Amino acid sequence: MALIPQSFIADLLNRVDIVDVVGQHVKLKKAGANYQGLCPFHSEKSPSFSVSPTKQFYHCFGCGAHGSAISFMMEYSGLGYVDSIEELARSAGLDVPREERAANDVARQQQAMALSEVMSSAADWYRQQLKGNTRAVEYLKGRGLTGEIAKRYSLGYAPDGWQGLEAVFGPYSNDEVAKTLVEGGLIIQGEQAEGAPVKRYDRFRDRVMFPIRNPKGQTIGFGGRILDQGEPKYLNSPETPLFSKGNTLYGLFEARQAIRAQEYVLVCEGYMDVVALAQLGFPNAVATLGTACTANHVRMLLRQTDRIVFSFDGDSAGQRAAQRALEACLPLMSDDKEIRFLFLPTEHDPDSYVRAYGAPAFEKVIKEAMSISSFFFKIASEGHELTTPEGRAHTHHAAKPLLLSMPPIALRTQILRELAIRTNTTPAELEAFCGLTVVPAPVQKQAYQPTQARSQNNFSNTGNRQGAPWQASKGSAKRVAQNIEPPKAPTDLAEQMLRVLIQFPHLGKALDGNKRTLALKAAEQRSTKAHALMQDLLSQCDLVELVPGDAGKPASVGAGSFAMFQDQLSRSELAPLYEVLRKRVMDSDLDLDGAVADLDGAFKKLELTHLKQEMTEITQRLSGGTATEQDRARYRELGEKLKFS
Template identity: 85%
Template structure:
């Protein structure tokens, strides 16, 4: 895909007013130099959401959400970066240019536009057909649905005919029409036989209730059809098309966005009817996967909308397998401010039937009591393993290892690891070692002896009066003396996250780092995790690419809005995007300003330099203990000791 030029993004942000953009979705009132309103990202009664027309920036003092017009639309509407740019450009009457747009790019865009128009027209026709199909209307009424809900989800009906859509698009004998309908998954073309002059073309959806599937912008990109009478398959989905990908789409997310924010959680079900019926019964915050396993992209889309996800599955073996796949999709994207639960209903019930049988309050209760992610984790790794035997405990460790390795280095991973260790009669250190999550530090010989030639007590370097504090040798006369080694420094893994967060928020600070500080930053990240190390590499590379705008007199330079947006886009597309997204969300909850960021950065590097200094002293101590130290080593040790006194 061709990139959007940075200059266009900067021009776009200069032309649009964030007050207008936010004001289309949030009721704002003037409050001094700024505007205030109720935050759209969390529930509140008193307005804490502020929009600055001078800074072109929004900030919520309640939940910490903040950013530009671009980030507001991405978070509020659940749009991707490119879709957000296109949406804002459209509102400003601009056309998004593309760098190096090829003939294939143009053809692909034209194909997408043609398919989108076809899907929209088909949805309108299906909706009109429902009004003329008493049998279909009675079926929906029998499921407890009202006309209001049917309208909200744009439900329709595909008549029981082979060429129904010809009424909308014309004869299927027209190859151009048929080609577009086939690409959109609305037609099926049979294989040509010897008895046929041409292949037969007919409607994919016949005698079915139609559920239009929408993307985050509300455009119809596919359909699900539920057969009215007996037959197989009961539910039929659109095939994969240039518009529609099951692994990247959730049914009902467009309709449920406001309710998800209001309820502060999303309920993930297994079918279209579950979503629509739950909306009718007072749970409009439900969505569904589309006949496929829950994917990381599904989870990522949901976490843009809320911090709490509840998966609802059948209690049978198939439901357990689906839940395990959902767990595997969630673990790499977890952070300590997220909550994910798993609800297993009795095998005779789906969410719709459960609410009808026991009522909405009972369903709310089982949602609140749903199994936590950690509890389900323990269940998955220990099932069918006998924890009273060494073999069973080893099998549990084996099952837990890939799941633990897939998680980012957060507090929840530490807690889960400790719990698994307790349940398997192991220590956390043993399990960490088995999983390869930690590297044991090299042992330091504390009982070693070393001989030194007799030295004068008046020697300024080795005498008692001027001896460097903590020196590993003694200056008194005599034979070997016991070495008192310096304890090796602790890995400063907490500093790695602090550095990453500062550089994500202020990339121009990363651009100005010298080679020594970059080495320290990479070393700290390496100690944290391989993912953190790789992200730091990518982050520093992207920092080098940002374009700086000179500051006013006496003020430091800053990053242009367009350049910063591209910086975010590149990192969000990198291999380590999940970890970047976690850190970016934490940055959004921070009120750190540039001055504070510079102070944090300076303090972090000072601590890292101090750690390196202590490590070098420890290495020299080991040489002295082994009798391999040179005069240069001892001179270096004294130099480091002097520096240590002033740090």
């Protein structure tokens, strides 16, 4: 396989300016040393999307999107890695070199280019035929489609003839022409009887044509819908060097911007569903192409959005299709993704449902669609009686391969616990049955090290191993002198909280007094500089101005206020430490939901640690005979709290 040299990729990134690349798609304004604009990857009213010309890097402080010019092309345009490099190279006037280009690679590329030109010419011809065919136009109008939608999806018409495409490509008797058209799936070549001429004829005849486009907008195949009665009602292009059903979603090219704007994608079962929904105000719909949903389909969608809603008919075929979609999704799940399953009444498809009940009703059923966990339980327990041992065992048997297919994420843990409750089993028993039980490694106690030494081990990539920016606090030196074991609060929580507050200062503004005290104690335990930065950071968080969010969404920090927040910290005495942490923020993929979860998790750990410390102190007084009645009451109170922690 031909490889692109890494040296060329590095040179390409040096030649292109990320501000120019992003600026072609996002309106950017200068903001200090960087540029800012509205993030193209999530819906927002105040700009949180930053582009650094010096670092040639972009980062969104709202959704966490980040990367180089190549990753921007991949995420924004939906291109693959190689295609993104080639697109950037063309814009820079460069030819992409290849290493180890074999002759068959060159032949495949030439074949793909020839097929691409043929498909484009066929799509243009079908589109022209639609304009002159009253019957096809009336059919589309009868389905409620306007000329604007027909143009957006480049709809066409294949005339009712056997050699219609000869008008574009010449006689099918020309073997070279026929070979390319057969490879592209546009014509069919029949078996040749001895001594008889070869029979070649159009695959698509008397059908409304739906061009299928790749992420670059190139036509790679077609779907055809018959106008009158006949079978098959829908006819797809066959698998070709350009077109693979398991790797292609109809309408994704047209829907990309709407998917980002709506923040979810609706997956339907057919071409007409997609086009009709776009006409009815749901332009964020795509469709699988007469095949089951595959893992590649799911990967493509999750690159566009964190939320997928599958829409299926309520009949048995729809249930089977939904189960295959579930099986494709589970291995790719993560805790920041949301996947739902919508089952419409058997007499309706999405198009007819919207026409019967209106767009608001359809939006409502989308929001109420079944969660992936609920569908998991439905599939695992379907046909099994949970009131009997046999039924519960059958449910475990059905659930096992689904659980094993999932990565070790929090959702898997929650599903397993819920399934254990439903089947009157303990989570440990269910884990053991599924083979998910992990025996923890024995914990080895390490000798206590001064904070400075631990800082060098844990933060050695800061570029400063001599105590800066993390330095041992006076308290730690005193503990070493007295040979007293330090508190067990996880010291990495200080950095975790600092990084969250640097990226999302409005979360710091909302902290109450108790949580601020916990945050300062954790930072103090890390180092004097960490404690000072936490104090400074919380003070600056209080000064940021919040911009109200959209309906049902939290407020965020205004662009000007955020720039001032960064500027103040960059000018402080603690700027070196702040810059180290800010760089890590830029290199992370933390989004707002993840930040909230990280912050909540840190405070829960700190609160638990302090409860245990207090309980230990009371225990010592109890064993020494110096405990008071208040100590005993507090001991019981702490015991209850720790039991439910």
